[in-house]
Amino acid sequence: MRRPFLLLITLALAGCDQLGIESPATTKARVEADGKAIGGACRHAGRAIEDCYTLNKKADKAAIFAGWREMNEYMTENKLEPVVPVIPPEPPKPPKPPKSAASKAEDGEAEADSQPAEKH
Numbered sequence: 001m002r003r004p005f006l007l008l009i010t011l012a013l014a015g016c017d018q019l020g021i022e023s024p025a026t027t028k029a030r031v032e033a034d035g036k037a038i039g040g041a042c043r044h045a046g047r048a049i050e051d052c053y054t055l056n057k058k059a060d061k062a063a064i065f066a067g068w069r070e071m072n073e074y075m076t077e078n079k080l081e082p083v084v085p086v087i088p089p090e091p092p093k094p095p096k097p098p099k100s101a102a103s104k105a106e107d108g109e110a111e112a113d114s115q116p117a118e119k120h
């Protein structure tokens with residue numbers, strides 16, 4: 001009775017990868033590979049490592065550095081020049097200032113001024 005139950009659980013857990021559920025090891029490997037790819041691309045584009053960190057805040061910094069360093073060694077060894085990006089980066093969006101009570105009052109006065117006066 002116990003063996004079929006253990007066999008069933010073992011088979012169910014073995015199929016988790018087929019269901020699309022990532023194990024922690026798989027997730028860690030994917031995050032590290034993504035970081036290395038980002039770092040390598042930054043170095044190939046001639047970006048400084050600090051710029052790469054700033055542009056990719058959510059990526060793992062250690063993985064970015066590893067990829068950047070590997071690409072730097074490869075480019076030095078093969079005497080490759082950085083490729084300058086052709087498409088300019090998007091300018092950062094300016095933050096919207098929060099509306100305070102004073103600015104709301106000014107908006108109300110402006111609205112009142114723009115409405116025509118009623119004739120009696």
